[in-house]
Every structure is written in structure tokens, then in C-alpha cells.
Amino acid sequence: MARRRDAVVRRGLRHVGRGIVEQPRMFTLAVLGSSLYGAMTVASAYVIGEVTDRVLLPSFDDGVTTATALSLAAAAIVGVALLKIVGILGRRLFAGIMSYRLQAEYRRRVTRQYLRLPLSWHQRHPTGQLLSNANSDVEASWYFVAPLPFAVGALVMIAITSVALVLTDPLLALVGLVVFPLVFLVNIVYSQVMSPRMQRAQQLRAEVSEIAHESFDAALVVKTLGRESAESERFGARAEELRDGLIAVGRVRGLFDPLMEALPNLGTLAVLLIGAGRVADGSTDAGELVSIAYLFTLLALPIRAIGWVLADLPRALAGFDRVTPVLEATGETPYGPDAAAVVTGGATVGVAGVDFAFADASAPTLRGVTFDVRPGTTVAVVGPTGSGKSTLAGLLVRLVDPADGTVLLDGVDVRRLREGEVSGQAAFVAQGTFLFDDTVRGNVTLDEPFSDEQVWAALRVAAADEFVAALPDGLETRVGERGATLSGGQRQRLALARAVVRRPRLLVLDDATSAVDPSVEARILDALRDSDEPATVVVIAYRQATISLADEVVWLEQGRVLARGSHEQLLGEVPGYAALVRAYAQAEVPA
Amino acid sequence: MTDVVVPADARCEGALATLRRGLRMMPEFRRGLPATFALALLATAGRVVVPIAVQQVIDRGLADGGADMELITRLVALCAVVVLITAVAVYRMNLRLFRTTETALAGLRVRAFRHVHDLSVLHQQGERRGSLVSRVTSDVDQLSTFMQWGGVLGLISLGQLVVATAVMAVYSWQLTLLVLLCFVPLGIAVRWFAQRLATAYGVVRERVGDVLGAVAESVVGAPTVRAYGVGARTAGRIDTAIDRQYRAQVDAQKVTAAVFISGEFVAALANAAVVVVGVLLGLAGDITAGTLVAFLFLVTLFVAPVQTASEVLNEAQNAVAGFRRVLDVIDTAPDVRDPAVAAPERARNLPDRPLGVRFDGVAFRYAPGARLALDDVSLTIDPRRRVAVVGETGSGKTTFAKLVTRLMDPVEGTVLLGSDDGGWVPLDEVAFSSLRARVVMVPQDGFLFDATVADNVRYGRPGMTDAEVAAAFDDLGLDAWVAGLPDGVATAVGQRGESLSSGERQLVAIARAYVADPDLLVLDEATSAVDPATEQRLTRALDRLTDGRTTLTIAHRLSTAERADEVLVVDAGHVVQRGTHAELVDVDGPYARLHASWRRSSAGSAAAAG
Structure with missing residues (x-):
């Protein structure tokens, strides 16, 4: 004592x-x-x-x-x-x-x-x-x-x-x-x-x-x-x-x-x-x-x-x-010396033998995940709760690094890229929409020099133009802490506009369209894909509507890729996939 | 007692009014206050006695060069006894004060807590919940901290001011007048100081909030900040907020220092004036040297409370403001009152039959001037029917549920429960004891308490054993799920049930409603997606829960609408369609449109999947 x-x-x-x-x-x-x-x-x-x-x-x-x-x-x-x-x-x-x-x-x-x-x-x-x-x-x-x-x-x-x-x-x-x-x-x-x-x-x-x-x-x-x-x-x-x-x-x-x-x-x-x-x-x-x-x-x-x-x-x-x-605390993300290899057109994404485990988890979240996404295509990642989908999405934009294996952007290990290269090429919209306590404009541009036309165009694609135009100060309206003054759907649309305005070569959506109409979602993906240089899109999805927009589906279960192919293929071949899609379809939200 | 530390400005009226209102509300606070105040006066004696001793020793003990040691010893011994008695008096006073204020504040805290549960703002404006929590926590804490520190200081200061003035007047009324005169400008300035202080600290509080918001960006928004590579931007925003907070804090510190030193300066002026005038008075033969020296001590005694006041000024304002906020909550009349309490002669129990629901010209708006959330709705739902209410977000379907459970009252029309053979009772005449026993709502997110699964289920029917809870889960077909929990029904669910998935939380909420065994169930369906296994369990459990009960489901899934006996379609505050799914789905109308939107989002392949 x-x-x-x-x-x-x-x-x-x-x-x-x-x-x-x-x-x-x-x-x-x-x-x-x-x-x-x-x-x-x-x-x-x-x-x-x-x-x-x-x-x-x-x-x-x-x-x-x-x-x-x-x-x-x-x-x-x-x-x-x-x-x-x-x-x-x-x-x-x-x-x-x-x-x-x-x-x-x-x-x-x-x-x-x-x-x-x-x-x-x-x-x-x-x-x-x-x-x-x-x-x-x-x-x-x-x-x-x-x-x-x-x-x-x-x-x-x-x-x-x-x-x-x-x-x-x-x-x-x-x-x-x-x-x-x-x-x-x-x-x-x-x-x-x-x-x-x-x-x-x-x-x-x-x-x-x-x-x-x-x-x-x-x-x-x-x-x-x-x-x-x-x-x-x-x-x-x-x-x-x-x-x-x-x-x-x-x-x-x-x-x-x-x-x-x-x-x-x-x-x-x-x-x-x-x-x-x-x-x-x-x-x-x-x-x-x-x-x-x-x-x-x-x-x-x-x-x-x-x-x-x-x-x-x-x-x-x-x-x-x-x-x-x-x-x-240590563990700063180390960046490499390389610049991005390619700067135009849809990005090529490669995931090779990726393992990932959370520090306190008993079982690894991802095990030997391998797949690639061709430039300009859209891939839906589907899997039951806890299958590791969100972790995979985070790996693609280097929010986290794999314990083993590599994530490749245009054939380059993302860990070799300089700071800012990945975020310069790829846009990510997280599951829980996050808005800054800033204006609508600030939330879309994040202080990068986009013109008003570009901002409005992005808002239009995300079906956010109408409600933004109706706000008291338009683009200059402050959205409050974490966007408190907006509804969930409005917040999500602004977050999508933030991604769209950058015309990313890779877009990763982690269940980021749950509160918007399927037609809006289709419009966003179309806008990104129909340009001369279509973007590569990876979506973590629950909805049939979303899945059906994808060129290919990757079926993830307990941290492993168990199947990939078209939606119809997987419906026929993978019983777990069919059951999941059916369950979500029944639980669909009408409004 | 706080009036000594609160300045005589516009706030003073408010502050005094607040205190009066508080005392009315807390009679236990007033009990014994005169005795406490008497002790405070006694407590000041110890402070006065020492200057008197100094005076007596100089004037009488040390008169004509020699020392009258016998007299001095007696004097000092007497004063020492007074000092000790004073210490005991202060101790007794502190105890009394702490005990009564803490008891009174605990009572106030619980009353405010109970009252908040009666306020509809709690469930209508979720974003204001945090501020309601601070009414029963930080606001009361601030009051208690202030009372333990400023309250005692204020009480003793007041006593000291009174006693010092009185003793000063006994020694020399002329010098007393002089001292009072010196403090007049300060008394006037204090009002201005108080405003400056309030403003300065108001800015600080605002800046603290800004910093919290900015810091939250780096924590809550971490994935977004990283994904967009805008760390530097966020860092800049945080730095700006921190700098602004720092500047506001320094500004406030400057004001506080200014207040403090003006007291010090006036005290020095008073001292100097007393010396000059005192000597002149002495030469005129009005006072003795000892008197003048003692008077100088007394001036310090008089000055101290004034300085204390400037120290506690800001805290006092904050405490009173907090007090006012708590009292305001308690004084807010609840929108919905239990007739058994409000009008016992009208209070009735619900008829002992299965319950139906009747709306008679019901209209509701959330705030005066707002658009009608429900507009002239008249309908009857027969007992034991399962009805699904569907509609777009904002159509009024949730309002529907809140009116049936009497979380709020309609602005027009009447909601009635009952049946044709048992009679219909207007909802506002039903005693809460009867209403809450017969009508139960299962809210969207389930809301679990940080306890075991069994504790959470027992919430629906207190006194159940764990075995009975387990049996209830068996009834609902959830025995396999319970068996899969680490400790069965004794499994802890964590804060807000976070160790369970959202679907599992709903399972517990369903069990809770099941043991409450209501006649009328109101289900607000969850919107979040659940994994297939849990979805199956939910469907089964809901079927068994609703079996034989009148059920009103706020449906977000069309599968629920498809299974219901009847569908009510709400649009812009009106019930626009009513019928079975089969009847409505092919008629051109809102329901068909909703259904089509659902089919669109399933991209037509739902049939292939299902």
C-alpha cells in the first residue's frame, strides 16, 4: 500500500x-x-x-x-x-x-x-x-x-x-x-x-x-x-x-x-x-x-x-x-514508392490467395480468397452474414492489408503504391454512410476543385439533385453532424455522389445502396459503365436488383470463394446461394 | 443562499425565480434550512474572533508598554475555544447541507427521470434523447458539485458578510460606510462581468462541441477518410476546431481574471482609505489605534466573500441554468396522461373480451401547424384479425401504431378499443394498468437491456423463472436457437443487445411480447436484412405469437402483407385501400404500385428464386 x-x-x-x-x-x-x-x-x-x-x-x-x-x-x-x-x-x-x-x-x-x-x-x-x-x-x-x-x-x-x-x-x-x-x-x-x-x-x-x-x-x-x-x-x-x-x-x-x-x-x-x-x-x-x-x-x-x-x-x-x-500505438500503414501503372479506363483488380483475420477472432475472416475482375466489368460479391464480404471490400481499396496473399490494382500490389494512389484511382462507399459536418458541396468534393456542373452532374446521377435543389442554401447547405439534418436515403445518395463525381476507375460499394431505389442504383452503375472508359465496379449486395446488374457473381461463404459465375448459373448450381437470394427477396423492403 | 453569488442582473430575476420554483418542487430542500443558516452565522464567529483578539491584545494587553499576560492568556484561550466551536459548527453545517441537498437532488433526479418517460418527445424525437439524459445526469451532477463547493462557500460568505459588516459598524460606523462606498462600483460592475462570463463560457461550451464533432470524423468516419485519402483535410478541420476551442478558453480565462483582480483592487483601495480616514478619525478622538488595526483585519474579512463571489459567479450561473433545465422538464405537462391518475372517475378497464380497434374521424399532427400525419381516418378492425399496414415512408403508418398504443392522442376524433359484443371504450378513458396489460407493442429494433436473455424476456412479465422463460421459447419454436446460445437463456446480451445479431434481438423481443400475453399486438417490423436461418425462425415465432390475437403490423416487407388477413394501405395520412393481398394486387392503385416496386427491386427473378 x-x-x-x-x-x-x-x-x-x-x-x-x-x-x-x-x-x-x-x-x-x-x-x-x-x-x-x-x-x-x-x-x-x-x-x-x-x-x-x-x-x-x-x-x-x-x-x-x-x-x-x-x-x-x-x-x-x-x-x-x-x-x-x-x-x-x-x-x-x-x-x-x-x-x-x-x-x-x-x-x-x-x-x-x-x-x-x-x-x-x-x-x-x-x-x-x-x-x-x-x-x-x-x-x-x-x-x-x-x-x-x-x-x-x-x-x-x-x-x-x-x-x-x-x-x-x-x-x-x-x-x-x-x-x-x-x-x-x-x-x-x-x-x-x-x-x-x-x-x-x-x-x-x-x-x-x-x-x-x-x-x-x-x-x-x-x-x-x-x-x-x-x-x-x-x-x-x-x-x-x-x-x-x-x-x-x-x-x-x-x-x-x-x-x-x-x-x-x-x-x-x-x-x-x-x-x-x-x-x-x-x-x-x-x-x-x-x-x-x-x-x-x-x-x-x-x-x-x-x-x-x-x-x-x-x-x-x-x-x-x-x-x-x-x-x-504503432502500425501505421506503410506506403510503397510506385505510381499507378495505368491511369485511364476501368481498373483491373486481382485478389490472390488472401487471408485475413481480426486480432481477437478465433477463426480467420478470409481464407485463400482468389479472384480477379476484368476492366470495365461489374462483379457482385454475395454471401451470408459474417462471410467476410465487408472485409473483402475494405481490402480492395486498402483500408486494411491482408495477413497473407496480395491485392493487385492493375497488376501492382497495392502495398507498393505511393500514398494517395489507391484513393486516386478507386472510390469506396461504406455500409454505414458517413457525411462530414460540412456543406453539401464540401461533402461531395471533399475540397477538391470540382466545378459546379460536375457536382450537379454527380448529384443527378445519384438522384440527389432534386432534394439538394430544394434545400435552403442548395449546395452550400450544411448537413449537420454526420448529416443529421438529412434522411438515411438522402445521406446515402450524397455519399454515392461523392464517389461518382471522382469518375473513379474502380468503384467499391459495400451495401451502399440499401436506402435508394433500385432504379437509382442502376442509373449510377450505367453512368459509370456507359462512358468511353467504363469503370470497374465491385458491389457487396443483398438485393436481387443489384445482383442482376452484375456481369458476374462471386459467392463467398465462411471466408472462402465457393463459386463464381452468372446469377443464373449460381442459382442453379449452388443451393446455399439460391436459398440466400430467396430469403432476401422475401424480406424485401417495398418502400 | 445562492443570491449572494448570483449578481443582480437580468439573470437574477430568473435565478431567483428558478430557486423559488425549485424550492416549491423540493420541500425536503427547505427542511432544516433555518438551522443550517444559523450554523453558518455561528461559523463566521471563528473568522471574526481572531481580529478581535488582535485588537484586544494591542489595546488592553499591551497597553502602556507592559504586557498583561494573565489577560492575554485568558483572551487567547477564550478565542481558541471559539475557533474550535466554530470548526465544529462548520462541520455540522456542512453535513446538514450535504445531506439535505444530496437527498433533495436525488429525489429531483428520480422525479425528472420518471417524468421523462411520460413525455412523448422521448419516442417522437429520438435525436433529443441525449439531451434528456443530460437532464437527469450532468445537469443534476453540476448542481450537486456546485452545492458541495459553491453552496457552502456562498452560505459562509453570506454569513461572513453580514457578521463582518455588523462588527465593523460596532467598531466605527464611519469607516464601515467608507468601505461600503468603495464596493459600490464593484457591485454595479458585477452585473456586466456576469454577462461577459456567461457569454465567454457559452462560447467555450460551443467550441467543445465542435471539437467533439471534428474528432468524431476521424473515428466514426475513419473508413471514408481513408478511402478518399482526405486525412490531411480532416486533420486541418480538427486543428481548426482545437485552435478555436483554445482561443475561446483563453478569452474566458481573461474575463475570469479581470473579475478577480477588480475585487482585489477595490479591497486595496478600501484598505488605504480606511488607514487615511481612520487616522484622521483617531486624531479627532473617535477611535483608538487598536480599533483601527482590528478594522483593517475586518476589511479583509469583508473583502473575502466578495472575491469568493467572483470565483463562484460562473459556476453559480451554470448550476442555476442546469437547475432551470431540470425543472423545465418536470414542469412540461405530459401529452398523454393515465386517466386512473388524471381523472379517476372516468377511468375504466378494457372489456374482458378479444379486442378490436376502431378509429372515428381520427386526425393527428406532430406539431401545431405541421401537416396532418393522419387525416380523418375512420375504420374498424375486428378482434383476432391480423392486419398489415403498408405505405411509403412518411405515409403515416407509424403514427397509426402510436395512436393505437396511446403513445400519443389524436388532435381530432377518437380511438376506441373493444368489440361490438363487449362494447367500445375510448382509449383516453382506459386506465394504463389495463391498457398496458392488454395492448403490447414490439418496436422495430427490439431494444434489449444490458442483462441476460431471460431478464429481457421477464421484462414482459416480471417474476418468471428461467425455466418458464425457456418454456416460452419452446412455445415459439425457438428451443433450438436457445440451445445454441452459450449459456441458454442465461446468456448476457451486452449493451443494447449487441452480442446478438439484429434478427436474434427481434427473437428476444418477440418472446418478451409473448410472455406479456396481450390481446392486441402492435408490431413495428424491422427493416434490416436478416440471414435466412434467423428469418425462418422469425417467421415461425411471429406466427405463433400472433396466433389468436388481434395483430396490427406496420409492414415493411410485402411477404408480411401477403400473409395478413387484411391489408391497410396508408398514403399521405389517409387509408386509401383496404382488402386482402389477393384482392388488392391486381387493382390499379397504391398497393399495386408498391408491389410493382417490390418486384422491380427483385428484378423479376424472385419467382425463379422462390
Whole structure:
């Protein structure tokens, strides 16, 4: 236990060091600000003391004062305060900037990794986890930085105070030497006691949130089975656990807060008691006594900043531990040196002896898959759920690489091609349509210089021109996050237009036409095939209509190509194929 | 107590009104509040006692050069006792405050949760579900965090302000007036600061959302980004969002710092003014040196709460805004209310006979001014008929299902359940207990809970044993499927049933409806394609589920329409055709067109395949 605590402290300090090394300038400026604040806080106590000694008491004793003395006193108070304000500004602004810069920098690094790492890595990590890695985990990692300079400044302040105390009166210094470490110690105990309770409360918050999400998602079931009260009980039970957890957190805080306040107060009283004796025997004067007493009341808050940093460190470490694997993950897609061999006409696609397995899967997804697609032809890949169709589609456009075997584009292994070559030749439309939070135009062109005519032509082919024309700002209409303002069919048509506008030499459609009318689908394929240089098309299909558009069908079952030939051929020869096509035909969606 | 930390601006009215509304809604919150406040006042004593001690020691203990140690010791001991008592008082106050607020907030959370289930927005606008979740999670969490931190600070600050002012006035009313005067400009400026803060943090929140959206592109859109080789474009978009967030954060930080330092500056001015005026007053014989020194301490006591206020200002605004959002949810009247609660004298049970459905001039629109989703529909469905409702997307067929299950009420006309021999009961008079027991809906996606298969089925009839659940699966002809699950009916289905395929999730949903044993079933058919083996099981299970029950199926597959006793064709809010598949398929009309579109999508070879 003690060793683990040591480890947390050691790792915590190393983490603090990492932040400082990344932002040395901001940290230095913030600490300077904080030190200035600290020094001026101490100074303000001395100013009050000096004013008492030199202006107040003489004036009262003598019954007269001078305008100069009064102005000097006022100027001293305000001047020190102004310097203190400069210190506060420096501390707050630079500490804030340091924390925000670290967050921004790590967000950038994490998302660069997301873009760099292969799809196979993405598939192993849930979306929610990756989003919170880039967001809340990064924030948690660097949140403690905000009070860090304050804490460092507090250390400076304590140092100054201790020296000043020793110089003024060693006996009074003793009081400080007891009280300050005591406050510090109480702080450490506080974070130790608090952190498991905070973690539990955080865990319970997450659980309460999970129940709410699940229950609201299932609203129809809950409601139509009349189970609202049962759900409320389920939610209420966890909410009550959370309440108890939060009260437990509050009990600790409720005890430590007054304790932390009482300690400096008791210190001040001790100073008074001991100091009065010292004044009596002439070792010190009343002004110094007032300064020291004042100082004690001022020091209470900065010392607590040390506690804030310590309390936040475990959370920061936990957050950083979740971010680190992303930053350290390797497996970047390596690109080759070659340019595409052919640049016009339909592409030739070759798949030779391809094996593929997901990292955590017991059985390989694809085994020895071999087939080729002649330029300008359309091939439908058909197979039952889990037969490896989507994986195969991803391999063709090099979203993933095979474990064994090769994927050839115009006879060249796609791994030998330069970055950007495959995406320059081939277009891919994924199963789950993805739209960017951008305009219609941006979603179609992806910022490549296509003319308005080209964009409208592509939209027309994808049967998206009518609804786009009806949108409030036409091509410039923003579609919202993931295209939230559009219907499923509209989203799919925009994704298809995105592929069509590029006039790809190879088009891979992974069940990307499920929400559009078969006639639209036929029109898209015709547009691509009827040109002088017809594109090669590979479709992953369920619908008869789609399959019937293909020149050839590849039948995939359990990761193997079990048959290929025309639709009619396979209907006659492959019983599994016939059964599947029949089942899907019966399950057809009419509208 | 929050009024000390919320500025007197336009929000203040809103904030106070929100708090009043909240207190009305949470009486447990108010209970014991006077005692808590008394403790808060007592808590301030500890803070005041030290400056008084300093004054007494200087004025009396250290008078005329010598030290009256006996007096000083007594004074210090007395003050130490007060400090300790104060600490205990603060501890007691904290406990009381935390216990009452957390209890009250837990109650509020559960009430809001229960109420959300009564709101139709939950099933009508799926995209707003996330924001409803945050009503019962982050909004309440924010309130609780604020109460544990800002609430205590606010309470003590208020007490401190009152006590410090009072003690200051006892020492010197002239100097007290002076200090108050110094703070007047700050009091006025705080209102402006509050607005700036609210705006600045509003921008930050918006930017945080933008960053999340941009990051999601690199995660959710990973295949698309890769396939189109637009990684650099996405990286640029993310960087822009991150930069904008950073700039907004720094801007907000600047405003916060500005608020904080103005408090500090005013405090210094007050101190200087007190010294100058104090000395002059002293020379006139109005106050003593000790009094003036003590007064300087008291000024710090007076300043501290003002600075605290500037610290908690922003959090307080956020907390109140969250509070308002929660209260707004609870204050939203549900569109559909259980007559057993709303009008017990009218509430009835459904007749104990097989149930039919009758629509009498029914019209429905989703929002005032929107087009009618259903328009003047009148029809009767006899008990024990299996009816398929078909139509294009947006034709109104889903509205049909929601009206029959009373998820919403028609804007015109009446929906009735019953039969000619048992009598017809208007749906809005049927007690929910009776309605939910007799009418069950199977929604499109099944919606499974993160529990076992058996738990999910039991949801339809609480208290069933695992063996009874297994028997239900046997009845539906699904015993072989259950046997193939790793742990049979005790197999965990994962979050939202994700460890099952979509077809398998539907099987569990069917079993759940089966054990609920309703007289009237409303099925919203799933649109997703299912593999052939599961498709067969689904067909068999559905046949057994619907056997002998009145069934209304929102059909997306024409195979369902073909098997139904009767087909209702809905188009643009009207029932345009009604009859059996055989009767309708050859008549020129919407059904024939739907059917033709289906045949087209099967490219004419369905017959060859089937």
C-alpha cells in the first residue's frame, strides 16, 4: 500500500515534470506571477505592520499626523496591491494558457494517431472510448496544471515567510514551523482519504448515466409494457447509491474544510500569546506582531493550492494512462514508392490467395480468397452474414492489408503504391454512410476543385439533385453532424455522389445502396459503365436488383470463394446461394 | 443562499425565480434550512474572533508598554475555544447541507427521470434523447458539485458578510460606510462581468462541441477518410476546431481574471482609505489605534466573500441554468396522461373480451401547424384479425401504431378499443394498468437491456423463472436457437443487445411480447436484412405469437402483407385501400404500385428464386 502510494507520487511528479518540459515558458511566467503574488501577499502584511508602527501608532500617540505620512501609507498599500494584481494576472493567465495549450497539443497528437493508425486498430477500439480519449481523458491529464503555479508560488511564499519569521523572531518562527507543515500534512491526508471516495462517486455517476441512456433508448418498450415505475425504481436505487456516495464525499470535505481553516487561526492566536510575551520583554515590537498575525491569515489559501494539485494528480494519471496507449500505438500503414501503372479506363483488380483475420477472432475472416475482375466489368460479391464480404471490400481499396496473399490494382500490389494512389484511382462507399459536418458541396468534393456542373452532374446521377435543389442554401447547405439534418436515403445518395463525381476507375460499394431505389442504383452503375472508359465496379449486395446488374457473381461463404459465375448459373448450381437470394427477396423492403 | 453569488442582473430575476420554483418542487430542500443558516452565522464567529483578539491584545494587553499576560492568556484561550466551536459548527453545517441537498437532488433526479418517460418527445424525437439524459445526469451532477463547493462557500460568505459588516459598524460606523462606498462600483460592475462570463463560457461550451464533432470524423468516419485519402483535410478541420476551442478558453480565462483582480483592487483601495480616514478619525478622538488595526483585519474579512463571489459567479450561473433545465422538464405537462391518475372517475378497464380497434374521424399532427400525419381516418378492425399496414415512408403508418398504443392522442376524433359484443371504450378513458396489460407493442429494433436473455424476456412479465422463460421459447419454436446460445437463456446480451445479431434481438423481443400475453399486438417490423436461418425462425415465432390475437403490423416487407388477413394501405395520412393481398394486387392503385416496386427491386427473378 505504502509502496503503491510512493509509486503514485513518483509517477505524479514525473507527469508534472512532463507538463513543465512541454510548456517551459508558460510555466516559468506563471510561476513568476505566482511568486510575485506570494511575495506581495507577504509584503502586504508587512506594509500593514509598518503602517501600524510608523503611521498609526505615532499619530495616535502624538495626536498629529502629516499628509505625507498618510499619502505614503496609502500609496504603499495600493502599490503592493497593484503588484499583487500583476502577480495574479500572470499566474491565472499563464497557468490557464499552459493548461489549455497542453490540452490542445495532446488532442492534436491523439487525433493525428487516429488518422495515422490502420483501420484494424480502429476496429479493435470502441468509438466511445476513442472519443473520450481525445476529449475528457486529455482534459483530465492536464487539468491539475491550472493550480500548479499557484502551488509552486505557495512554496515560495512559505519559504519567504519562514526566512522572514526566523529573522524577526526565532521563537515566533517556531509557531510557523509547526503550523505550516501541519496544514500540509492535513492536506495530504485529505487527498488520500478523498480520492477513493471521489472515484466511487464518479463510477456511480457513470452507472446512473448508463441506466438513463438505456432506459430512454428503450422508451417504447418501457412505455408499452407499462414498466415506467419499475424503471424509476431501478434508476432510483442507483441514484440513491450515488447520493450516499456524494454524501460520503461531502462528509470528508465537511470535516477537512473547517479543520484547514481552524489551523491558521489557532496559529495566529499562538503567535499573539507568545508574541505578547516577547513584546513585554522587548524582543519584538507590536508592529511585527501584527505583521506576523496578519500573515498567518493570508497564508491559509495558497497552502491549500498544494492540496488541490495533489488531489488532482491521481485523476490526471488515470486520464494520461488511457491516452498513452493511443499515443504509443504503432502500425501505421506503410506506403510503397510506385505510381499507378495505368491511369485511364476501368481498373483491373486481382485478389490472390488472401487471408485475413481480426486480432481477437478465433477463426480467420478470409481464407485463400482468389479472384480477379476484368476492366470495365461489374462483379457482385454475395454471401451470408459474417462471410467476410465487408472485409473483402475494405481490402480492395486498402483500408486494411491482408495477413497473407496480395491485392493487385492493375497488376501492382497495392502495398507498393505511393500514398494517395489507391484513393486516386478507386472510390469506396461504406455500409454505414458517413457525411462530414460540412456543406453539401464540401461533402461531395471533399475540397477538391470540382466545378459546379460536375457536382450537379454527380448529384443527378445519384438522384440527389432534386432534394439538394430544394434545400435552403442548395449546395452550400450544411448537413449537420454526420448529416443529421438529412434522411438515411438522402445521406446515402450524397455519399454515392461523392464517389461518382471522382469518375473513379474502380468503384467499391459495400451495401451502399440499401436506402435508394433500385432504379437509382442502376442509373449510377450505367453512368459509370456507359462512358468511353467504363469503370470497374465491385458491389457487396443483398438485393436481387443489384445482383442482376452484375456481369458476374462471386459467392463467398465462411471466408472462402465457393463459386463464381452468372446469377443464373449460381442459382442453379449452388443451393446455399439460391436459398440466400430467396430469403432476401422475401424480406424485401417495398418502400 | 445562492443570491449572494448570483449578481443582480437580468439573470437574477430568473435565478431567483428558478430557486423559488425549485424550492416549491423540493420541500425536503427547505427542511432544516433555518438551522443550517444559523450554523453558518455561528461559523463566521471563528473568522471574526481572531481580529478581535488582535485588537484586544494591542489595546488592553499591551497597553502602556507592559504586557498583561494573565489577560492575554485568558483572551487567547477564550478565542481558541471559539475557533474550535466554530470548526465544529462548520462541520455540522456542512453535513446538514450535504445531506439535505444530496437527498433533495436525488429525489429531483428520480422525479425528472420518471417524468421523462411520460413525455412523448422521448419516442417522437429520438435525436433529443441525449439531451434528456443530460437532464437527469450532468445537469443534476453540476448542481450537486456546485452545492458541495459553491453552496457552502456562498452560505459562509453570506454569513461572513453580514457578521463582518455588523462588527465593523460596532467598531466605527464611519469607516464601515467608507468601505461600503468603495464596493459600490464593484457591485454595479458585477452585473456586466456576469454577462461577459456567461457569454465567454457559452462560447467555450460551443467550441467543445465542435471539437467533439471534428474528432468524431476521424473515428466514426475513419473508413471514408481513408478511402478518399482526405486525412490531411480532416486533420486541418480538427486543428481548426482545437485552435478555436483554445482561443475561446483563453478569452474566458481573461474575463475570469479581470473579475478577480477588480475585487482585489477595490479591497486595496478600501484598505488605504480606511488607514487615511481612520487616522484622521483617531486624531479627532473617535477611535483608538487598536480599533483601527482590528478594522483593517475586518476589511479583509469583508473583502473575502466578495472575491469568493467572483470565483463562484460562473459556476453559480451554470448550476442555476442546469437547475432551470431540470425543472423545465418536470414542469412540461405530459401529452398523454393515465386517466386512473388524471381523472379517476372516468377511468375504466378494457372489456374482458378479444379486442378490436376502431378509429372515428381520427386526425393527428406532430406539431401545431405541421401537416396532418393522419387525416380523418375512420375504420374498424375486428378482434383476432391480423392486419398489415403498408405505405411509403412518411405515409403515416407509424403514427397509426402510436395512436393505437396511446403513445400519443389524436388532435381530432377518437380511438376506441373493444368489440361490438363487449362494447367500445375510448382509449383516453382506459386506465394504463389495463391498457398496458392488454395492448403490447414490439418496436422495430427490439431494444434489449444490458442483462441476460431471460431478464429481457421477464421484462414482459416480471417474476418468471428461467425455466418458464425457456418454456416460452419452446412455445415459439425457438428451443433450438436457445440451445445454441452459450449459456441458454442465461446468456448476457451486452449493451443494447449487441452480442446478438439484429434478427436474434427481434427473437428476444418477440418472446418478451409473448410472455406479456396481450390481446392486441402492435408490431413495428424491422427493416434490416436478416440471414435466412434467423428469418425462418422469425417467421415461425411471429406466427405463433400472433396466433389468436388481434395483430396490427406496420409492414415493411410485402411477404408480411401477403400473409395478413387484411391489408391497410396508408398514403399521405389517409387509408386509401383496404382488402386482402389477393384482392388488392391486381387493382390499379397504391398497393399495386408498391408491389410493382417490390418486384422491380427483385428484378423479376424472385419467382425463379422462390
